[in-house]
Amino acid sequence: MRVTLETKPRKKPNIPIEAESIIPHNFLRGTDLSVYEGNKQRSLDEIFFITVEGPAVSPDQVEVILKGDTGRIKRVGEYMNAGKIVVEGDIGMHCGNFMSAGQITVRGNADAWLGREMRGGEIVCHGNAGHYCGAGYRGEKRGMRGGRLEVLGNAGDFLAEYLCGGEVIIHGDTGDLPGVEMRGGKLVIEGSCTRPCGNMSGGTCLVFGQVHDLLPTFEKRERTQVDFRGMNVTMDTYHGDVANRGKGSLLVRSGDHA
């Protein structure tokens, strides 16, 4: 089944829409779903032109396509457990919150908290991701716990905060404090970043670009060789964060940190 949701013009286009109902599983029962526009509850067809093609008997046979002005639509794919969502443009905050299986593809940019506390499945964002990509909710001790989150562009600040499991791959640069408080999992930054892995207690972070303002509480260990896109790259290995009795590993391309 392919469900296409194309946004209708809105009188107040800046007001956010909360649309946690947009997950493949829900469309097995039809399109009688609701979303919130600000403080008003709306039916799905008040916000979108809806097209449904083909049948499906299980959620993994459902593909949801979002088109139009989707940059203010939040919580798409929240608790998603199967199927596929393709966002043709940008997507709002909290896309893929708590998802456990399935695939989300964002062709544009994703706003903050992409893949928040994700448990499984895969998210690929072709543009840039905002702050707190793959992180946890406020006060939550565990961020992303499983799955794979790949951003082809850049990511904002506090990337993979409280990362506990799974893999986060950023092809571009990141903002400040990526991997802060990380406890497990794997974080790969192909571009540059600032102050990675503050207060980390576990897990592995690899930075192939330049590291700015490396924190003083990382203990330098031996060099190691890592395979990066078929090349053998020499990495400096750091252990830390010592301030936090941490046992994490930070690997930085040799000679590329200031």
Added chain:
Amino acid sequence: MKIEDVVCTFCGCLCDDLVVEVEGDMVVNVENGCTLANKKFMGNNRLKTPIKRDGGNWKKVGLDEAIQTAAGILLDADRPLLYGWSGTHGEAQTIGVHMAELLGAVIDNTSTVCHGPSIMAIQEVGHPGCTLGQVKNRADVIVYWGANPIEAHPRHMSRYTTYADGFFLKEAFRERKVIVVDIRKTETANIADEFIMVEPGADYALLSALRAIVRGKGDVLPRTVAGVEKEQLIRVADICMSAKFGAMFFGLGLTMSRGKYKNIRNAIELTEELNRHTKFTISPMRGHWNVYGSNEVFTWITGYPFAVDFARGIAFYNPGETTSVDILKRGECDACLVVGSDPGAHFPGDCCRHLADIPTIQIDPHVNATTHLSRLQIPVAVTGIDAEGTAYRMDGVPIRTRKVIDTTYPSDSEVLDKIYQIIRKET
């Protein structure tokens, strides 16, 4: 007539020893107050009646008409924002939260641009704090980090720290050691026993380094950290560890610089580490006189201290998403009520432009920068001068403020309650 033991309603110190001299409905003299207190009690420039924008001009309107207009604007909105609250008393803040729930609005206070990050850090790792009374009577080491009390909280040092004799410190000025950490040599730094000049935006690294030293891992550190010699850091860590009772106070230099709440978390974790060696506490230097109260009131009603979004009928909180600056920057809200604050003077330009684009209502005694962005302003009594109410000091102690003069202005509570009653009938 002289009135004693008056509570000052300017900063979070809430000094309660002012002597105010009153003639008729005017305050003519203030004793014991700092310059800021004197200006607040003896200031004028009060707006006389509600004003409403009429094309390019202002027109005076009656209180009833102003209240009807305000309620109508809020009822028509799909995403109203209720902002401010730190400059008013707890009773008014309570009405504001109930109003937000009825409207499905976002309610936020000035923590969003001051100590919101402190609260976020406390939510992550707790708060080893104490009252100012404990500091005054016990603390022999004081740390001011990213704070300049001589200019922002002028009586903090004379009432609670450097110059205040306490039960266990009979000669406070000689017995207390003062450490100041800042990016520049401030007035407070001039009287410090140790001044650490940190590079701008490098507080996080410095705090991490101090934690490592206190843990006995100083050998990992390089020769300088954030522009500070390792020897000085070791000396400062020794002063802190050998204190009988240490108290750290931090300001916006830490909460609003690079790293924000992670700086505070690091400072709290340093404090926890110091508690393995001695007794050490940490407290924010709260600015607006009742900003702590707004956090208390919001929390006891909604479970969250600021940036509470009722759009879905239940409270949701996520700084960065439901905070006023972010909502205004994204142009989300379609109406705004400002109470007891002046976002026009504090918020970024984009936010102010959006406030001017949407119907903004201000409830405030004075003409200020936000007046120029508003469509309606309702003047009210000033809590602590011509209205009474409850406020919280920066250390969380509730204090009842007094009314020292009689005027005809309604209080914030009275105006808000009238708006609330109309909204309640319509929803």
